[in-house]
Amino acid sequence: MPSRPRASRSTAPTTRSVARPAALVTAAIAALVLVLASCGTSGRTLRDPAPGATAPPRKTSTTAGAAATQALTGALSITSPSWSPGGEIPIEYTCDGADTSPPLTISGAPDDTVELVLVVRDPDAGGLLHWAVAGISPGSPSFPAGDVSPDAVVLPGGRGDNAWFGPCPPEGTVHTYEFTLHALPAPSGLGIGSSEQDLDDAVAAATSVAVLTGTYTRPS
Numbered sequence: 001m002p003s004r005p006r007a008s009r010s011t012a013p014t015t016r017s018v019a020r021p022a023a024l025v026t027a028a029i030a031a032l033v034l035v036l037a038s039c040g041t042s043g044r045t046l047r048d049p050a051p052g053a054t055a056p057p058r059k060t061s062t063t064a065g066a067a068a069t070q071a072l073t074g075a076l077s078i079t080s081p082s083w084s085p086g087g088e089i090p091i092e093y094t095c096d097g098a099d100t101s102p103p104l105t106i107s108g109a110p111d112d113t114v115e116l117v118l119v120v121r122d123p124d125a126g127g128l129l130h131w132a133v134a135g136i137s138p139g140s141p142s143f144p145a146g147d148v149s150p151d152a153v154v155l156p157g158g159r160g161d162n163a164w165f166g167p168c169p170p171e172g173t174v175h176t177y178e179f180t181l182h183a184l185p186a187p188s189g190l191g192i193g194s195s196e197q198d199l200d201d202a203v204a205a206a207t208s209v210a211v212l213t214g215t216y217t218r219p220s
Contacts, residue, residue: 075108076210078118078181082145089177089214093145095168096218100146101131106181109138110208113183116140117190117203122167124175129158130165132199134190138183155194162192167216174217182206 082090082102091097109116116136122128132155133148140149146164148154154162169175180203188202 076110076181076183076208077106077108078179078210078212079105080179080212080214081105083214086213087215089167089216091219094166094216094218097166098146099164099166101143101148101164101166103145104143104179104212106136106140106142108210109183112185112207113138114186115184115188117182117184117188117199117206119180119182119199119203121178121180122169122175123178124169124173129196129199130167130177131157132190132196134188134194134199134202153190153192155190155192155199156196167214169216169218171218171220174215176213176215179212179214181210181212183208 079085080102082093089102093100093102104118106116115134116138118131118133118136119129120131122130133143133152134155135151135153136149137151140151143149154164156162157165159165167175167177182203184202184205185207186205190198190202194202
């Protein structure tokens with residue numbers, strides 16, 4: 001009896017072998033869709049803000065903030081090239097030296113300033129008046145050592161004379177001296193014969209004040 005011919009093996013791919021790559025392609029496409037959906041127009045993968053949320057405030061530089069504050073509060077300033085604020089006043093400006101008035105630099109008077117008045121006191125000696133200078137023009141940039149600006153007038157001080165009275169604390173003690181600059185919106189009316197009460201009344205009208213402090217201890 002003649003033998004039956006064998007059926008030839010099919011070379012067509014099975015359903016399982018075709019389904020596997022198709023599933024992989026489908027998964028890849030789904031992942032790509034999720035990535036694109038999570039990206040904003042800027043290309044950054046940021047979440048959408050919650051309903052009602054607001055953006056954080058923009059940070060400004062420290063310099064810009066300081067400039068804005070200075071513009072609001074004014075920048076009246078008094079300094080000295082001879083010592084740092086709160087530092088020791090050099091002996092040449094005291095009773096132990098030449099006893100000349102120190103150099104001072106003034107700046108930043110408010111626009112409505114008509115006159116500047118400088119008052120130097122020793123709060124450690126009951127507010128003893130060491131110097132009072134009125135009639136200072138807002139445009140005066142500085143006082144040289146031993147002098148004042150030409151338009152200024154020196155009032156009587158704690159010694160009764162119209163002159164600088166240098167620091168002279170008791171030996172062994174440290175005193176702090178306050179150089180207070182007052183910006184006035186109107187003429188003070190102060191002159192060489194004005195009293196200390198007149199001075200206090202005039203500076204009470206100041207619209208801006210700046211203070212420079214310095215210390216002094218007499219050598220033993």
